[in-house]
Amino acid sequence: MQYRATVAAWFLLLCGAVYGQLQPTTPARYRRLPSLREQAAILDGWRDERLATLPALLTKYRIDAWLISQREYAEDTLWWSIKGATEYAPHRRTVLLFHKNTSSLAGQPNPLRWVDNTGAVWPELRRVLEAYDPHRIALNTDKYIAAGGGLHVGEYEALAEELGERWMERTVNEPLLAVEYVATRVPGQLAYYRDLQEITWALIEEAFSEKVISPGITTTEDVEWWYREKMLLLNVTTWNHPRVSVITPESFPGWSGTKDVIREGDLLHVDFGITAMGMNTDVQHMAYVLRTSQGETDAPQGLKEGLKRANRMQDIVLENMAAGKTGNEVLTESLTQMEVERITGQVYCHPIGDWGHAPGAVMGFTNLPDFVPVLGELRILPNTYYSIELYAYSFIAERNETLRFRVEENVYWNATTERWHFVRGRQERFHLINAHAGHTPSIVVQS
Ligand SMILES: *[C@@H]1O[C@H](CO)[C@@H](O)[C@H](O)[C@H]1NC(C)=O
Ligand SMILES: *[C@@H]1O[C@H](CO)[C@@H](O)[C@H](O)[C@H]1NC(C)=O
Ligand SMILES: *[C@@H]1O[C@H](CO)[C@@H](O)[C@H](O)[C@H]1NC(C)=O
Ligand SMILES: *[C@@H]1O[C@H](CO)[C@@H](O)[C@H](O)[C@H]1NC(C)=O
Numbered sequence: 001m002q003y004r005a006t007v008a009a010w011f012l013l014l015c016g017a018v019y020g021q022l023q024p025t026t027p028a029r030y031r032r033l034p035s036l037r038e039q040a041a042i043l044d045g046w047r048d049e050r051l052a053t054l055p056a057l058l059t060k061y062r063i064d065a066w067l068i069s070q071r072e073y074a075e076d077t078l079w080w081s082i083k084g085a086t087e088y089a090p091h092r093r094t095v096l097l098f099h100k101n102t103s104s105l106a107g108q109p110n111p112l113r114w115v116d117n118t119g120a121v122w123p124e125l126r127r128v129l130e131a132y133d134p135h136r137i138a139l140n141t142d143k144y145i146a147a148g149g150g151l152h153v154g155e156y157e158a159l160a161e162e163l164g165e166r167w168m169e170r171t172v173n174e175p176l177l178a179v180e181y182v183a184t185r186v187p188g189q190l191a192y193y194r195d196l197q198e199i200t201w202a203l204i205e206e207a208f209s210e211k212v213i214s215p216g217i218t219t220t221e222d223v224e225w226w227y228r229e230k231m232l233l234l235n236v237t238t239w240n241h242p243r244v245s246v247i248t249p250e251s252f253p254g255w256s257g258t259k260d261v262i263r264e265g266d267l268l269h270v271d272f273g274i275t276a277m278g279m280n281t282d283v284q285h286m287a288y289v290l291r292t293s294q295g296e297t298d299a300p301q302g303l304k305e306g307l308k309r310a311n312r313m314q315d316i317v318l319e320n321m322a323a324g325k326t327g328n329e330v331l332t333e334s335l336t337q338m339e340v341e342r343i344t345g346q347v348y349c350h351p352i353g354d355w356g357h358a359p360g361a362v363m364g365f366t367n368l369p370d371f372v373p374v375l376g377e378l379r380i381l382p383n384t385y386y387s388i389e390l391y392a393y394s395f396i397a398e399r400n401e402t403l404r405f406r407v408e409e410n411v412y413w414n415a416t417t418e419r420w421h422f423v424r425g426r427q428e429r430f431h432l433i434n435a436h437a438g439h440t441p442s443i444v445v446q447s
Contacts, residue, residue, distance in 0.1 A: 028201035040085035064134030076150035147359035148175025208431035284408035306394030327361035
């Protein structure tokens with residue numbers, strides 16, 4: 001026992017990470033999601049749980065009523081986080097009034113909802129407001145935070161005309177209401193989020209294998225489109241076209257992959273996520289194309305060290321992340337710790353959930369590496385999922401060049417530890433593409 005404990009302690013020290021080995025040892029499987037009908041019941045359950053938190057959330061932000069007005073195809077961003085599973089765009093003009101469930105509205109549906117194309121909603125709404133007498137009415141008019149800025153200008157004008165000075169002077173902009181409502185997760189989501197995460201990894205494991213890639217033939221774009229087609233078979237979609245790149249000193253995190261034929265010795269990268277059951281994933285992994293023709297059986301040591309550095313940066317961010325800190329505080333603390341450990345690189349983490357880029361505090365942006373105005377100044381909320389996205393620079397002696405080791409994994413909040421933990425784990429070993437000469441992928445990608 002003693003001996004094994006010592007070995008384990010040394011093992012952790014050698015890994016240089018308090019978190020130990022976090023890459024799952026078994027391959028990811030394509031999980032089958034519930035039928036659409038079952039999903040609808042699950043999604044509506046989560047939605048009801050979230051709506052039930054609204055009276056308390058309104059109280060927290062000293063709001064008496066939250067008014068949302070929208071028309072079909074010009075919906076408020078918030079719509080997508082409150083609608084029923086069988087609803088799509090809001091019909092006609094859909095007006096929602098969230099309230100604190102008190103006084104004249106106690107026991108009434110929350111939100112109250114009107115669907116109208118005759119103008120009948122306005123006198124009704126005025127009558128409800130008269131009886132309820134809210135002092136602070138939130139409107140989604142924020143200039144900076146999209147989740148709290150979904151009220152269209154035409155709708156604002158219609159409201160101003162119909163409600164008049166009497167109610168308009170009671171309206172306030174409180175974007176944190178929408179941020180907290182949209183970003184907050186409910187416990188039942190995690191089990192399914194783990195499934196989505198496993199599907200994401202399974203896709204990457206298949207894409208970054210000789211089943212899909214034939215060095216000298218397959219291009220990075222072929223792999224991108226393979227992801228798109230394969231997702232159809234898995235009954236999931238995406239919120240961003242997959243980006244597959246060959247990593248070179250020049251390739252920078254951006255909005256597209258590279259356009260290369262994949263060759264032996266390449267370091268590959270993917271930035272990609274799926275959408276299903278009202279949730280999104282966002283993951284980046286790297287792969288190495290073995291020089292099989294030269295008998296190579298593993299990635300060069302220099303590359304492995306680069307990945308270790310990026311893993312260490314993930315630990316640093318997770319060690320510093322705490323609910324209540326601002327995104328910029330965590331960013332500064334993480335960059336300072338990196339300096340102590342002589343790691344250079346960049347951090348750009350964001351909340352994830354209802355959206356691939358969900359509302360809430362961010363830690364860095366690729367173009368704002370040290371400080372992010374507005375979104376970086378928000379406080380990190382508990383009960384949220386985050387995407388830990390970053391790169392470490394590492395010099396590769398074998399290549400005489402410095403590369404960016406870009407990784408991204410999704411983490412969930414654990415209310416007991418009050419920390420974020422990897423949903424599935426994290427990449428600590430390269431996906432290896434081991435294609436022998438004359439090999440043809442079993443899945444032929446149309447170009
Ligand atoms: C996708 O949905 C179809 C239709 O329900 C089903 O036949 C198929 O097995 C599903 N695929 C997966 C991977 O869940
Ligand atoms: C409002 O009150 C009614 C009746 O007490 C209750 O059924 C409903 O769940 C409450 N709604 C919220 C969002 O608290
Ligand atoms: C490594 O690259 C640098 C320029 O990036 C060059 O000056 C140097 O000669 C190279 N060293 C070797 C051993 O090729
Ligand atoms: C949260 O952490 C506690 C303590 O480590 C653990 O027992 C529990 O299983 C974790 N919960 C989740 C959802 O991971």
